[in-house]
Amino acid sequence: MLTCKEATHLMSEAQDRTLTRVQRLSLRLHLLICRGCRNFQRQMLFLRRACHLFRDRED
Amino acid sequence: MNMTEEAQGAAHQQVLVEFRPQMLKFARLQLQDEASAEDVVQDTMAAALAGMQGFLGRAAFKTWVFTILRHKIVDLLRHRGRLVEVASLERGEEDMDEAFETLFKANAHWHATTRPRNWGDPEEALNQRQFWQIFEACLEVLPAKTARVFMMREFLGFETEEICRNLEISTSNCHVVLHRARSGLRQCLEKGWFLAGEVSPC
Numbered sequence: 244m245l246t247c248k249e250a251t252h253l254m255s256e257a258q259d260r261t262l263t264r265v266q267r268l269s270l271r272l273h274l275l276i277c278r279g280c281r282n283f284q285r286q287m288l289f290l291r292r293a294c295h296l297f298r299d300r301e302d
Numbered sequence: 303m304n305m306t307e308e309a310q311g312a313a314h315q316q317v318l319v320e321f322r323p324q325m326l327k328f329a330r331l332q333l334q335d336e337a338s339a340e341d342v343v344q345d346t347m348a349a350a351l352a353g354m355q356g357f358l359g360r361a362a363f364k365t366w367v368f369t370i371l372r373h374k375i376v377d378l379l380r381h382r383g384r385l386v387e388v389a390s391l392e393r394g395e396e397d398m399d400e401a402f403e404t405l406f407k408a409n410a411h412w413h414a415t416t417r418p419r420n421w422g423d424p425e426e427a428l429n430q431r432q433f434w435q436i437f438e439a440c441l442e443v444l445p446a447k448t449a450r451v452f453m454m455r456e457f458l459g460f461e462t463e464e465i466c467r468n469l470e471i472s473t474s475n476c477h478v479v480l481h482r483a484r485s486g487l488r489q490c491l492e493k494g495w496f497l498a499g500e501v502s503p504c
Contacts, residue, residue, distance in 0.1 A: 246410035255481040259455065259462045279417035286488050289424045294456035296428060297437060300361040 245273040250280045254287050307357075314363055318347050321364060325371055332375050332391060342378060346371040361434070362457050365441055369453060373446035392445045398486050405489075418488070421496045433495055440490035444483055451476065452483035 245253070253262060253270045262270065274281050322343065329339035350367045358366060372391065379388045405416040412418070427433040441449060451469065454460045460468070466476045 247412050248406050248410040251485060252477070252481055255484050256477050258484075259477065259480060277412075279412040282418035282420055283488070286418060286421060286424075286492075287484060289421070290484060290487060290491075291456065293428065293437060297365075297434065298358055298362045298457045300359045300434070 245269045247273075247277060247280055250274070250277070251283055254280070254284050258287065258291060310357065313360065314358075315351070317360060317363055318350060318367065321367065322347070325367075329371065329375060332387065333378065338378065342371065342374045345374055358457060361438070362453075365438060366453055366457060368442070369446060369449045373450055376446050393443055393486075395445050395448065395482065398445070398448075398482055401489065402482070402485050419492065419497060421492070424496070427495060436491065436494045440487050440494060443490070444486055448479055448483050448486070451479045452487075455480060 250270060250273045253266055256262065257270075274284060325343045325346065326339055329342050330336065333339050333342065346367060349370050350363075376388055376391060379385075379391070405412060407413055441453075444452065451465055451471075454465050454468070455462065462473060462476050462480070465471075466473050471479070
């Protein structure tokens with residue numbers, strides 16, 4: 244069973260490489276039962292979006 | 303607005319010229335030595351013009367240039383053994399890792415009080431100028447090396463392998479650095495923006 248700390252590493256790495264099948268499954272399982280990590284996951288996606296918007300800002 | 307690459311390049315040169323006095327002032331303050339300050343700013347401008355940031359908007363370009371400058375100054379100070387000055391210039395990596403560790407219980411699950419919170423509708427933040435000021439400030443307190451790897455990934459769009467090769471670090475180290483940057487930014491934004499109105503539980 245994945246710990247939250249391990250889950251945060253997988254959620255970050257998922258933005259940089261394709262996770263293995265086993266990693267994807269265990270992360271999905273963990274997210275089903277962990278609200279904190281679901282929030283973390285959403286925040287990672289938000290961070291990427293914010294970075295891309297910031298990259299294109301002119302002011 | 304869609305600028306041609308040439309126009310964007312000219313705009314960036316303009317930014318560098320305008321930004322130069324500020325960079326010099328900062329470098330002088332940190333290095334306490336006019337000649338090195340001039341050198342380090344010159345190097346930074348050359349590195350910034352080296353061509354791989356053609357598509358960056360003005361704000362991101364300035365942040366990127368400042369990160370290069372900070373990285374060069376930190377290297378120079380470390381080389382001179384002036385570690386106190388380094389510490390005042392950026393958060394240490396160990397410091398960030400420690401802050402991250404405190405979020406977890408001994409069993410590596412979140413503490414109830416530090417568990418990532420629901421940020422509500424974060425899209426709203428993206429329309430607010432103050433949010434971007436916090437965002438920039440959060441980027442600027444990242445350790446220079448960490449910030450550089452992160453920006454190469456998120457602003458310049460490099461693949462992790464390219465970053466590793468470029469900076470001569472291992473892939474696993476690269477993942478560690480990116481995770482550190484993302485969790486640091488996440489914590490900084492949560493504290494500085496999303497929960498800013500709330501009283502801290504501790």
